[in-house]
Amino acid sequence: MYLRKLLISSKNSLQMEYNFREVEKNWQAYWAKNKTFKTEDTSAKPKYYVLDMFPYPSGAGLHVGHPLGYIASDIFARYKRLKGFNVLHPMGYDSFGLPAEQYAIQTGQHPEITTKTNIARYREQLDKIGFSFDWDREVRTSDPGYYKWTQWIFIQLFNSWYNPETNKAEPITALINKFRSGTLTIEGGWGQVWDTLSEKQQSDILLNYRLAFLSDTMVNWCPQLGTVLANEEVKEGVSERGGYPVERKLMKQWSLRITAYADRLLTDLDQLDWTESIKEAQRNWIGKSEGTSLKFKVESSKFDEVIEVFTTRPDTIFGVSFVTLAPEHELVEKLTTLEQKKAVEEYIVFAKNRSERERMADVKKITGVFTGSYVIHPFTGKQVPIWIGDYVLAGYGTGAVMAVPGHDSRDYAFASHFEIEKLIIIQPPVDWDFADKSYDEKEGKLVNSDFLNGLEVKAAIKKIISVIEENKLGKGKTNFRLRDAIFGRQRYWGEPIPVYYENEIPKVLNENELPLLLPEVDKYLPTETGEPPLARASSSWKYEGKFEYEYSTMPGWAGSSWYFLRYMDAFNDKEFVSKEAAAYWQNVDLYIGGAEHATGHLLYVRFWTKFLNDLGLIPVSEPAKKLINQGMIQGVSAFVYRLVLTVSKNPEDNDGANTLSLSDLPPVFISEKFFNILKENKNNEEAVKAYLRFANETGAINDRIKERQRKTIGNLNFGDPKYLQVNSLHVDVNFVNNNVLDKEIFKNWREEYKNAIFITEENGDYICGSEVEKMSKSKWNVVSPDLMVEQHGADCLRLYEMFLGPLEQSKPWSTSGISGVSNFIRKLWRLYHNGDVLNISEEPASRPELKTLHKTIKKISYDIENFSFNTSVSNFMICVNELTELKCNKREILEPLAILMSPYAPHIAEELWNKLGHTESITYAKFPECNESYLIESSFNYPISFNGKTRFFQEYDRSLSKEDIEKEILTLDQTQKYLEGKTPKKIIVVQNKIVNIVI
RNA sequence: GCGGAUAUGGUGUAACGGUAGCCACGAUAGUUUUAGAAACUAUUGCGAAAGCGUACAGGUUCGAUUCCUGUUAUCCGCACCA
Structure with missing residues (x-):
């Protein structure tokens, strides 16, 4: 059996089929040896920056879905080189992260070792596919030379505040000066003379302004992972990685004040050439809503309290029949009456222990309790009961709502459940049934609303806001759904936060003390007292030998929020990026990656870019001009x-x-x-x-x-x-x-x-x-690209992945069509060969041959510029089919064809180029230009249609006028047949397109 | 519930508002072959044909897969955000 196979393969090799294994290996070695893709820092050529989203080197290696985007960006990068651009096309690794650490916990192996192994495997896989990355610029976020600068940026964030007047980040010293001079009031009853405050007091005040700050926050705590997670790391109430339950917990945490940038992150989206879906996802995530705050006075003889709510529908004020507080609201305890104390306490415990997942799973389940207290309605003076309900979120607005059950479906559900009165204050359409649902639309006239009666909703909103502001009951206000980004992780494998504590005051390290290296620990687990793994570091791991460092580390997205800048100047140890490099490369021209990063990575990298721009460190305020999301395989x-x-x-x-x-x-x-x-x-x-x-x-x-x-x-x-x-x-x-x-x-x-x-x-x-x-390891459905390369070759994999369909469309992986692409490659090879010998004619090309070539040049150029890589593969097939038919072996045709093919199938293109007698790589050849004159035909075969349906064809000279065509058409027997004796009502002739006869 | 996207042969898909199904896969038949594989040739949307066909129903247009309105289905993201 084995012998037979051997015989057959040797027989095949006698026929001298294209030997992709050998050719691909040789050229990959050539590119590496000659540093073919090394990018110049300065160049007379225009620059072009093509970036792939940072991969996390997981233990599972690459599957066939990963290279999809890399192949597309590689084609584009190679195309831009042929078009005469100085192309930056780097690759590196987002190498801090949870999986390596989970593995470390299980096996005791240092995550650094795991990470190195995984990176080596990624590299090996990437190399096999023939990418044109400039590997001399490779970066790894877990490299101290890299994270030194991630820490440095953190320090800049710590030392900055957001000035709402200039609408940008400024040094914190400017704020201190404002406090000193009294230009700005120190809020929170600290006293007004800055220099009389203690250092701790000053620190506490500044933490309310710093862009990187420490505060008590409600966090997503994941007990199984032993860490806090960001909102977008939690999906459906469980952790994105691992799927473990997540609960709400109050913790002292480092956060980044991304909310300061909410408005700019929102408005700047309009200038970006990104897909609408990503922009929309970001808009939703930022969640701007304009409304007003409104104060309700609590009815009490004992104390003087006010409940402030946020509403986007102040027009419905006369429909308020109760007020609801989040269970965590600070006034809950105070407002609870003696009779209701037990019920409220029970409810608070219930709400607290209910995990996020449970709460989300049964949104329909309505829970709540009455406090026993009332507020006074600001306009009617009536008593309005105060309830507690977990449908009100503590973290949004003021954690309290004015409930208008007649016109808000959530309030409606709550009121129905607890049998609270529903007031109707907007006239709904005639057949509206309030027994069934609330009327939430912002349309209709107000009724039962005192001075708002008869107004349309929009006018009513305007009027009520002015009344509220006049009476100092509240003011117009914008709220964002976006929360500040929690930045600390109680984990080992991340950048140490460059902070130490002196007398409980958090202080950042000096720049010359960076990087703060990740210390060695005996185990990658929290300590017995629940402190993060860094607390296990030896007792000598202290700032100046005495002050404790911060024990939490940065989240996975820290390093990836600025990596596009580091590639510009990857090994600079004086700056995170030099001014010159940043000025030359600006930002990413083409960014390709998965849509799953829509709200996480892409929002954070935009935030950091704006921040660094505010400080004048880089010249751009957006990281990527154009973004393409490849579909998931x-x-x-x-x-x-x-x-x-x-x-x-x-x-x-x-x-x-x-x-x-x-x-x-x-x-x-x-x-x-x-x-x-x-x-x-x-x-x-x-x-x-x-x-x-x-x-x-x-x-x-x-x-x-x-x-x-x-x-x-x-x-x-x-x-x-x-x-x-x-x-x-x-x-x-x-x-x-x-x-x-x-x-x-x-x-x-x-x-x-x-x-x-x-x-x-x-x-x-x-x-x-x-x-x-x-496609994931846990689902046992992973197909690796290695296998494809082994069986069909890298060029074939590249072409096939593109051939599958539009880049942005998701599709299931199926290998069934790959033989078609494989055949095409062999066919291409045969075009240049006769048997095993190169067979190229130096004779001038014929007109049909030139037409095929130039038609292809035109189509391929159009396809690449429009990222329509699937159609270019079929256009190559058409071209090769036609040239094979024409038995074309002219240099004049085959040389440009090799260049045309080279971004897609670089190995075979290099080999053919070399065989054609060139000694330099095809990488820096010149992309052929389309000569339209070869495409022009003297005549056109007109489809003749009747009432829009094509019936037959007729050839006419391209220069023939509309009138003449019309005359000619009517003389045809065929025309008379389809006219069935009738006179045409109208004849439309579109020159060199179509003839339509209307009967 | 909100938002985004998609819908064309048995399959992946292609068509600046102008010949629907290019290019492939698969299938069928044939040539070659000890057999398999491969290669090559032909056919391949449905229908015997007239004709009908781009999820469904309308609209705009001389003409709609393409533009507009509504509906349905699927996928993705967000989700008690007041």
């Missing part, structure tokens, strides 16, 4: 279906406490057909019985189970589907071929499957289910 997961029988004594019992688990039985897997039968057939009594019989016969049921079965199962109704469940389990796609499972490999996969029993299709095959999902 999804995996096609395979499933096996495992039967699980659970029986409870009491059918009403849902909690599983009385469940009889039959886990002692060998696992049973049913093929797809049976799965479908079970799914459709609700009554599965037969299936359960058959299963038990089967288990019995195979001796799988042991005595213990038999006993319980006798006791319990006898009385149960098997018709209830909950007794027999089918669990879908992911199975490694590599065990599956055309949905058929390799049963033996599967059995050896895991110990528990060793005795697995398969219920197969008639032919003995076990058919797996399949589903399109995200």
